[in-house]
Amino acid sequence: MTAATLLTGALAADEAGVTPATIRKWVQLGRLTPAGRQGRAQLFRLEDVFAAERAARRKPRTAG
Structure with missing residues (x-):
């Protein structure tokens, strides 16, 4: 079993292509x-x- 690498929010955002x-x-x-x-x-x-990024991409945005 390998330990998961933990990243700061900024590094995680960079990897996922979000801010x-x-x-x-x-x-x-x-x-x-x-x-x-x-x-x-x-x-x-x-x-x-x-x-979370995949889930956000699946959800349609609502107008309003």
């Missing part, structure tokens, strides 16, 4: 949960970030 603000919004909306902390920084599993 750090998008990562923060997904956390705020409950679509992404931090896997740990390093000081004040939230850390994320890359596979969790990719799953």
